[in-house]
Each structure stands twice: as structure tokens, then as C-alpha cells.
Amino acid sequence: MTALTRRERLRAELERDAKAAARRIAAEEGVEGLTLAAVARAVGVTPPALYRYFNGRAGLVRAVYDDLTSEFMDNVAKALHRQDPDDVSAQLHAATRAVLDWSMANKVEFDLLMGAAYVKIADSEEGIPKVIARELGGFFGVPFARLWREGRLVIDADEDIDPVLAEQLRTYRTHVGLDFPIGVVLLMVICWRQIYGLLCMAVYGHQEFAFDDPMPLFEHMMDHLLGILGLERSPNLRVP
Amino acid sequence: MTALTRRERLRAELERDAKAAARRIAAEEGVEGLTLAAVARAVGVTPPALYRYFNGRAGLVRAVYDDLTSEFMDNVAKALHRQDPDDVSAQLHAATRAVLDWSMANKVEFDLLMGAAYVKIADSEEGIPKVIARELGGFFGVPFARLWREGRLVIDADEDIDPVLAEQLRTYRTHVGLDFPIGVVLLMVICWRQIYGLLCMAVYGHQEFAFDDPMPLFEHMMDHLLGILGLERSPNLRVP
């Protein structure tokens, strides 16, 4: 079965433990509190030992980042697949809500994946990490493509879009691997702008003094966004 | 004239220099690279000397934060007052654009004022800093109040707003010191959500691979937002 040698097994275990500890420490202390020394203490080795597993502190953060990407995307995908396969409204609603729920429950992780901390990783020598924006774009592209095929979307004609913006939308479309008109891409970006704004507001808490709970604003926004897409709030939304 | 003693003058000078150095270092190295030691080197003293001026590193960051708040608000106010006093469209457009321009030109500073780094300041023992969201809300409240008085706005009636959301909007209204219906407040929040989303997207660069220049999306958004408010893009917009 497991053709793993003792060494390989121990290595895999320590790597798993170290990443788990790193994730926990980051969540508790913030990314800046995620230190090699703390992780080393948590797993019972000396700090230099971790250099056999990660490329220094930057590599550790990068490893956490990679894990988070899968966790996040899995989460969103699960929320979507919990819905009726023909209920696009429920799919979009649930997936978007999953993004918000995960982000609120994992604020530090959000900062790493989709916020300010990302910039610092991208700048490091660890190479440009998988860009979540791309994956998420491709993910949400599926229901948008369906809506487009079904002729539900009211979009701008190519020639009505500012040429510079049109070029950017085409670049986006290529990178994310979509194949519908840039008017649809524009619609996606318009939706994402609002979702992302709400996310950052909620996670970074700049208006926490009034909007302590983001759900009312979220639901209000979803009604609006679904409306833009010619949809109505689904009566069959399934939330965990 | 200057009833300042020699000591007071020297102190004021060093404090000014230290904050200027801190601002420069933060912009170049990021907030995490803003160290007491670096500032001490820049102004030619030893690190402990700075404890006579700031409450440790947290106090230094806080001092920079406070300076940035004024700089930012001045900037936005100037952009607004450059416009025709009766051209609300131009005022809103220019003020919003000033927010974007400043943020793009001062990404680290944006992170401190309106992004993730703020959270860490707010959490520190330095006390809750002036909340920029409040000041900005009060600022943009003026043109909104005018539009409301002029009867241009199409808003939801109080009873059509979800009760929980309505309560949050009332709290926001109170804290920011506005006096129009919560439907107008909701309109402000809807606009801000989009603006803030665009800002974070542009500053944190998650979609930089396609939207390297945020201006086309910004102008597209402004047309939309002005439309929501029953306005048109002003032909007399004055940008610096």
C-alpha cells in the first residue's frame, strides 16, 4: 500500500503539522506574527530544522497560502454544488455567500488570499503564487456562460465599451479562459467589484461601528446583483 | 513671536523629521519595514531616543496614521472645492477620483488608512484612531444632502428596507452626523461599496494581470454611480 519509507512518513507528518501550526498561529497572531520560531516551538524542533521543509519564512507563508487556496476554492465549489444544478440563481447566491462566510470566519486568511498580504507574497522571491482572482474568475465564469447562452443577460455591445477598457476585458477573458463577449466579462467585473468591496469592508471592519453584521448588506446586494443578471432570489437556496 | 524655547524648537524639528522619515520609509519598504531603528538612523539618533517622542513602534505608526488622515482628507476636499460650487456631479466625480489617485500614488498609506493595516493599529493599545470611514462619510454626506433636498434621489422608503439593515443605517447616520432618510444613507453605502471595491482591487492588484490601469474601470463606474444619483457626467470637471 503505502510505499512510504519511515523517513518519508515522518517527513510528511512534520510538514503537515508545521503547516497546521502555521495556519493556527497566523489566524491567532496575524500574518506578521507567523514566525519560524513559533512554528518550530509548536512542532518541537529548532527553527533551522524548518529550512529542510520550507524556503525560510517566505516559503512557509507561501505554503500556507497554497493550502488556503485549495481550501477556499473547495469551500466555494461545495456551496455551489449543494444547489439544484438548474438553479443558477441559487448557485451564484450560495457561492458568493460562501466567499463571505469563509472570509469572515478567516479574516487573516482572507488578507493573505485576497487582501493586502498577498502583495507581499507576490513580491517575494517565492515566485508569483497562483492568483486566486483567476481561479475565482474561471469558477464564476461557468454560471455566467450559462446565463449568456440562455440569452438572459443584457450586455453592452463591444463597440459601446471604451476601447481601453475593452482591451483590458479581453486580456482578462484570455487569462481566465472564458469565451463569451466582453460585455459579459464587464458584467462579471461589475458584480465582483461590489462583492469585493463588501468583503473588504466586512473583513477590515472600517464601518464596523455601524455594520457589525455584514449579512443584511450582503443580502441586499445579492438581490441587486441577481437583478442585474435577470434573475430572482431563489426560493430553494440551500445553506449549510 | 515664537515663544518657543530652544528645546521646544529642537523637539518640534526632530519630531517633524522623524515623522517625515517614517512616512518615506513606510512608502518604500511597506508598513512592516517601518522600524524604529531605521527612523533613528535617518534622523541621526539612537533608537531609544525615539521613545521620548513616540510610544514605541506602535506609537510611531499611529503618528504616521494621524498625519495621513489629514493629508488624505485635505486632498479630497481640495479636489471637491476646485469644482463649480453648483456642479454636484463634478464635485462627486472629482472627490472620488481624488480618493483613487491618492490611493494609487500612496498604496502603503492607503493600506494604513483604509485597508488591512488599519486593523492592527485599531487593535493596539494606542487607542482607536480617528476613523477615516466616519470623516469620509460625513464629507460625502454634504453633496448627498443637497441632492436629497433638491429631490433628485430615488430612494427606498424606510418600511421597504430590511429592519436589521435599517437599524444599521440609522446607527451609521448617527455616528457620521447626517440627517436625511436612511434610504439616502443606503444609497451612499451602495456607492461606497463599489468605490471601495475598485480601490482595493486597484491598490492590492489582484487583477493587475488584466486591469493594470484602473482609470477605464473607474470612469465606467462613475458614469454608473452618477446615473444612480440622477446625475450626468459633468462637462466641466476640473482635474489637477
Place this chain on the structure above:
DNA sequence: TAAAAGAGTGAATACCATTAACCATGTGAC
């Protein structure tokens, strides 16, 4: 003019990352 207040220094402590030299042990070839 002498006491008090203020502003800086140097030393000490305690974190942190990172590298280098070194040692123990598991692995695999023979």
C-alpha cells in the same frame, strides 16, 4: 546660581531570521 526637568546615550534583555558546521540515523547497494 542651583535644583529640576528634559533629551539623549550605552548597556542589557529578549525576540527574530538565516547560515554554516556538524552529528546521528535511515536507506539502499553490494
Place this chain on the structure above:
DNA sequence: GTCACATGGTTAATGGTATTCACTCTTTTA
């Protein structure tokens, strides 16, 4: 089974950071 080698850990050293404390020098002021 034995032995060379790769692997994964150690300690020690370097250098960066914040922070506190004791001390000195200087300016202010009573």
C-alpha cells in the same frame, strides 16, 4: 549484514529588531 551516502536534525554564530533602565549632559526655571 555492512558500509557509503543522503537526509534531517542539532548547536553556534551573525546580525537585525524592540524595549527598558541607568546614567549623563544640557536646558530651563525658580
